[in-house]
Amino acid sequence: MGDYEHSTTVAADPDELFDYLSDVHNLPDYFAAMREAEPTGKPSHGGEEVHVVADVEGARREGEAWIDTDKDTRTLSWGSEGPNGYGGALEVGGSAGEATVTVKLHTERADGPGIRAGLEQTLAEIKTAVEGSSTS
Template structure:
């Protein structure tokens, strides 16, 4: 079991970052393994991801997840049903200037591959930063 957290400064106003992250259809732009995300039925999201299992050929898999947008506090909560109890939160907080903010990701999973999870968190944060900063240019 593990709890993980990481943060990054993003050079856009907090409201802009939160609006971008609140639209789950943007997920595939900063999560490299995701091919598509389609919201439906309230907080449910159907996601398609490209996976590379150790014991099987590469493949696209589709599954259900949930994402809840918490306007007060600029947070998103998400989770994926299954044996790994995978869920977490994104928090958008103030930065040192009005045109920057701080993004923090908290993740809980029953997976024990800590280094791989840290790498995935870092990759997601850098992907979000790049995607949203590029939309501001």
């Protein structure tokens, strides 16, 4: 079981960045393992259900997850059913011109180094998508 957290800064307006990050269709742009994300139109866990396709440890995984966005706090929360107890949150802070992005993840899986590397890669992908640079 583990809780993980990683942050980076992005040269972007925090509100505009959150709008981009909270659009379900953009998830594959910055979550490295995710190949597809499509809202199903069904409510789930206080948010909306999303059909996702991801490559996990070399295997294609397909299933339903939930995503909840809170524009006022610039927080995107997510999770999925299953034995891994997987869920997390992405928070955007900062002020005009510079945003701070923090990703928090909870999982029952014990692969700490792999999970940390995945969080770092996700944040690097966000920087690349927004700034065109992968430096942190």
